[in-house]
Amino acid sequence: MSEQFEPVIVGFLCNWCSYRAADLAGTARIKYAPSLRPIRVMCSGRVDPQFVLKAFINGADGVLIAGCHPGECHYLNGNIKTLRRFLLLKNTLSQWGIEDERVQLQWASASEGIILAERVNKMTEEIRALGPLRWYDKVLGGNGAVPIPVKEK
Amino acid sequence: MNDTKSPPTPKEKVGVYICHCGTNIAKVVDVVEVAKWAEKNPHVEISRENKFMCSSLGQELIEQDIKEKGLTRIVVASCSPHMHERTFRTATENGGLNPFLFEMANIREHDSWTTDDEEAATQKAKALVNGAIERVVHHQPLEHIPVEINPNTLIVGGGIAGITAALELADGGNQVYLVEKQPSIGGHMAQLDKTFPTLDCSACILTPKMSDVGNHPNIELMTYSEVESVDGFIGNFDVTVRKKTSSVNEKCTACSDCEEICPVIVSSEFDVGMGTRTAIYRPFPQAIPNTYTLSRTTDDSQCVAGCPIHQNAHGYISLIAEGKYEEAVKLIVEDNPLPGICGRACAHPCEDVCDRGKVDEPISIAFLKRFAMDKVGDYELLRPEKERKERVGIVGSGPSGLACAYDLRKNGYQVKIFEALPAAGGMLAVGIPEYRLQSAQLKKEIGKIKDIGVDIQLNTKVGEDITLEELEKQYDAVYIATGAHEERKIGIPGEDLAGVLSGIKFLRDVRLGNKVKLGDNVIVVGGGDSAIDTARTAKRLGVKNVTMVYRRSRKEMPADFDEIEEALQEGINIEFLTNPVEVKGKKTVEEVTLQRMELGTPDESGRRRPIPIEGSEFDVPCDNIIITIGQRPDIGSLKLKTKDWGGVEVDEVTLQTSKKKVFAGGDCVVGPDTIVGAMALGKTAAESIHRMFEKLDMYAGREKEGAYLSNIEVDISGREKAPRARIPTIPAKERSSFKEVNLGFTEEAAQQEANRCLHCSICCDCHLCTTVCEPDAIDYSMEDEIVDIDVGNIIIATGYELFDTRQIPQYGYGRLDNVFTSLEFERMVNASGPTEGKIVLRDFESAPESVAIVHCVGSRDENYHKYCSQVCCMYSLKFAHLVHERLPDAQVYNCYIDMRTPGKGYEEFYDRLLKEGTHFIRGKVAEVTDSARTQEEEGKLIVQVEDTLIGRQRRVPVDMVILSPAMEAQPDSKETSQLFKMGCDFDGFFIEKHPKLDPIATMTEGVFLAGACQGPKDVPDSVAQGAAAASRVASLISRGTVMMEPIRASIDAEACSGCKICNTMCPYNAIEFIEEDGVSHVITALCQGCGTCVAACPSGVITGAHFTNDQLISQIEGLLWDMRELEAVPAGKEEKR
């Protein structure tokens, strides 16, 4: 069996909808790609773009941000701000040559375990097709791009 | 505290505990390996694995290690934090650490349960554990925030679950607000007859509880109300409730006098269409609160909205249906000073929009008005309550002038009308032929207007006999409604020859008795109402051949459909798609050249444009040509500003002309229009003049003057067709005279026709009820009330809806008369129901000899609902029992998929039915049909079902079929869940906090669930959940405070640059800007801890407690422990993982 590339995806899941969706996917024993490594945040609005960059720098092949459906955010409209940041971030990343598929946004309510699982599967396949990210090569490598200063501890 | 400044923490001692969760985790994840591996992390002091970390042994292990090994941080890798975070925090605290120095890794729901790949699962578990370890070393001790609990509780939904919860809490001395959408509490249980398996009378056990609620000093009942918005959090919710107006105030004594007089009969929601109710009603006799509700909609019925003068057609139709003709006439003349005339000659735009037209044909609204007026004969217009001194002069006595005069006079103004012609009525007198509107009728109605004090001066042409300026001097306001009495010309050669007549002048001459001479062959050009009037008048004057020439086809012809029909019957020839191009003759007309047309693309009017066909011209000999292609006003002598085509220029809303005191309306402003259109402008002018005198705003709130489309929608499903009554006419033979052609309805026909009304707006605004209400409790002016309430907790008990069995057409509901739904049957067997407890077929007479009961309709069905509705088997058995009891000779068949009777006494009840002789057929019903294959099936409903116990298809002929539909979530459950921020599942049922361990609470603290809104449930389960929710709330109330998670944001004031970006981020306005310091500040009491501001702060100086940048970034690093080597991989080389 030839070694297949197994992507690693960091998932930011909001506590109220999408983290529970992932819980539900598990409770319902829905099988999906083991590529997702979830981090719980209270609201998708907490996802600072620098977290996404940090994940890429540290070797993640993709980042999935998941939150409640618009209108259902536990904090009224945090997810709307997420959406705005997400669009801006994607724009920036694509200018560095980072493919759109690597950072994705999914709305999933607490009952939508299946939707979240399917998204993880789809995203995994998309990234598998793209191959590893190679941040240091792509962003910091030969093309003269300047590394983004990331706030270190 | 600034994230970036938190000290490095190398000296933390972390204890790691990996849980097997029996085999739930250990089966897939190599827990021993993970534990061993974790130990290598420099932060880790000790790493263990354990069968069940959540057991007391597991927890004690943590406590012991903290004490003995001096641990400073704890990580448990097990299930979801939503499951056991609290358990382990407590253990951490018991060991002597701050509970927030703990972190959980979810390796069950997020890992072992999602994959069978052991290697990958173990790798992922390591990542999750490592993330938690790296995170936890940055944790800081935090204290819970105490929040005071407001002891008041909101309960939404007044079914049995809500009632139970309300009484439990109120009996404990707590204040409860119970909000119910319907006018009465009771919910579905109030509709049931008996409850299974004890066969208690449902009402008998429910109504005492209902009245307890009604009388309880601690319960504020808000029926006919809905929650509009919810703000705040556990302990302090801010709720706004809309109390819809019932138009009945607290003086109501429930005497039912109003119900007896109300003319509107609609089907009763409570009796699920098996019975009827009136517009003012009480859902059922034991209703709580015991008061009446007037069903009114937010807008008028389409007929009323679509009528330019908003004649209350719905009202008089309802009254006619009930034989209340006098009342109908009173109602009609409130809006309309020309009632009999409109009943005859109105273009009735109301009928075009009548919703009955969606079922079959519109109601014959105009002729019903005529019927009422003719039937009653005499009437009186409204007289002013007090006289006013202002004088208004009206120019023109047509419908517009008369309508304006009536409205002004009603208000007490002094009105005088000036008429140029020797007869009053404008076009009514000289434009509509006698056979359509008898002079006597007109005279009578104008007489009625004069009776109330309107003065009419004939033979006075303003502009010639008296100038407008003089009028302006003599009167405080002037309304110009001179109409459009000048025929337009076609513009073809020969149009000026003798024998070419103007239609409008022709009609006028005939009406006024002037001599008109016509030859044997007359051609009428045009296709409107006046073309038809002209043609039919010519015929009546003895002309042999009358031919109408119209340039479009019959479909586009604007004239009234019935009148075209009548004209054809009278022998008038109509040439469609034909247009005159030249009139020929020496001195007088000899022949006319006509040209054929074809239809092209539609023009602005939406009708297809006629295009001449080249070379299709042909000559027709004729003696006269009468042109009726449209009229225009003749107002040159008034010296007012006009538009290009000759109409007076006015303000579109107020109808004010270029002169402030002068208003204008009717045909002289808009061109030839209908009678009612002209009247509407008269009314608008009257309103403007009134506002001017009273110095009111001339524009405010006038959107609904004139015809508009109402926003109400009426459900026409299941309405039976009943064609519109035709108006009888005199035979075509007798139509050589000017006798009235239409005869009017008989009383029977009128009532039948009126009964076709759908009562779109339910209440018809006839106000009859107010005339009989002794305590004066009915108040049409009442408006919805918005009430703000403050509560600490909320219980949602909004119940369920029944599956609409029409969705399964093969079961025949709505198509086959004797297919009933369960709720219909419940109402039927109920002694106080529509059949007083008799089991009968849809004819309400014959008893069935055989009954089939179909289980699982819409439940356990991939196409509808996958779930089992839990109660259907039991109530289907109850139905079988009730049939046996009431009709001992009847055969009963229960067709079931599986018999589900799990409950106390349920299986015993099933056993009882087996003994009572019910036929049980195990199999899903395929179809219910009325097409018989054998003699025996003739006239029966045949239930086609596969009997899976004998392995055979069966056809069971029965008289009655009862469908047992699924329980489903309320159609608006999604909106409800958003309102209370709790989430609902795919089926629309609300999601509980935990399906096993906490079916009462929701994800939102302080919001609890009770009853079938959480999932299908029977009465005892709903009661249990209602009581449970109440006790949860009661315990919170008695505790007085809850401890909230200390997850809050804070701003480092020293480092804040004062950019204010965070101020706009906060959904709760919890961040304020302190001007004097130039920095932003978080108001902790308002902050809910979402962290959006933390993510947005460009200087990174906002800290989100327990979700700091440090913690999350370290977690990311830890999570990706196995990826770090990538940094070193040179470009192009394949890396290995």
Ligand code: FES
């Ligand atoms: S809480 Fe889920 S997105 Fe805000």
